[in-house]
Amino acid sequence: MDIEHKHEDLIAIAKKYMSTIQDSCHNIHHMNDVVAYTKELLNELETKKNPEVCMIGAYWHDVGRIKLDVGHEELSAKMLRQHMLEMNYDDEFIEACCEAIRYHKWNMSPKTIEGLIIKDADKLAFLGSERWSACLEQGQRLDDIIQLLPRLRNELLYFEVSRKIYDREIVRIMRLLYDRYYGDRREKE
Numbered sequence: 001m002d003i004e005h006k007h008e009d010l011i012a013i014a015k016k017y018m019s020t021i022q023d024s025c026h027n028i029h030h031m032n033d034v035v036a037y038t039k040e041l042l043n044e045l046e047t048k049k050n051p052e053v054c055m056i057g058a059y060w061h062d063v064g065r066i067k068l069d070v071g072h073e074e075l076s077a078k079m080l081r082q083h084m085l086e087m088n089y090d091d092e093f094i095e096a097c098c099e100a101i102r103y104h105k106w107n108m109s110p111k112t113i114e115g116l117i118i119k120d121a122d123k124l125a126f127l128g129s130e131r132w133s134a135c136l137e138q139g140q141r142l143d144d145i146i147q148l149l150p151r152l153r154n155e156l157l158y159f160e161v162s163r164k165i166y167d168r169e170i171v172r173i174m175r176l177l178y179d180r181y182y183g184d185r186r187e188k189e
Contacts, residue, residue, distance in 0.1 A: 007052065007055070010059075010089075011056070011059050014031070017063045017066050018031045018059075024131070024134040024135060030062065030125055030131060031061075033124075033125035034058045034061060034118070034121045035059060037058075037124040037165065038054050038058035038117060038118065041117050041120060041165075042054055044161040045117070045161060049113045050096060052093075053100050053114040054100065054114050056080070057100035057101045057114060057115075057118040058118060060076055060080045060101055061100075062122075063076045063080070064077075064079060080094075080097055080101065084097065099111060100112060100114040100117075102115070103115055103119070104122050116158045117159075123152060123156055123157060124166065124169065126152065127152075127166065127169035127170060128169070132145075132177075152166065153166045
């Protein structure tokens with residue numbers, strides 16, 4: 001059985017929460033990017049990991065942002081725990097899922113391989129062209145993201161495969177910016 005199908009009720013709750021977040025950098029589109037990067041990392045990494053924990057974590061990692069920005073990681077874990085308890089998930093599995101999302105912030109160090117996967121997927125989602133397009137369309141400043149880009153690849157990403165994904169995605173961002181800048185200039189000429 002497919003992981004997302006097996007946990008569809010739990011995932012549907014996360015999607016519902018995420019669809020209410022207005023922050024274009026941490027909304028349902030960001031969640032979808034994190035899910036996609038998590039799947040890619042799960043397919044590429046040869047290390048032992050629990051794919052179910054990773055996929056649930058990908059959907060739930062930012063749910064706490066419905067109430068908090070600072071400290072949302074812990075709130076996300078608490079909310080996930082509550083819903084999993086209500087759905088009669090096993091205590092050990094609940095703890096593994098919560099642990100995977102508890103430390104995904106830039107300055108945090110995940111304690112599990114699943115947490116490292118979620119953190120890398122979350123950071124790679126900063127490179128998503130949809131995120132950059134939304135920020136540019138809404139006139140949001142990209143200063144924070146731009147300052148992190150030089151450090152992201154070599155200092156913040158844990159897995160080598162994550163760095164390869166970074167290399168691929170940075171080219172897409174450059175193409176987006178190039179097309180936006182030169183496309184606008186060509187239209188004016």
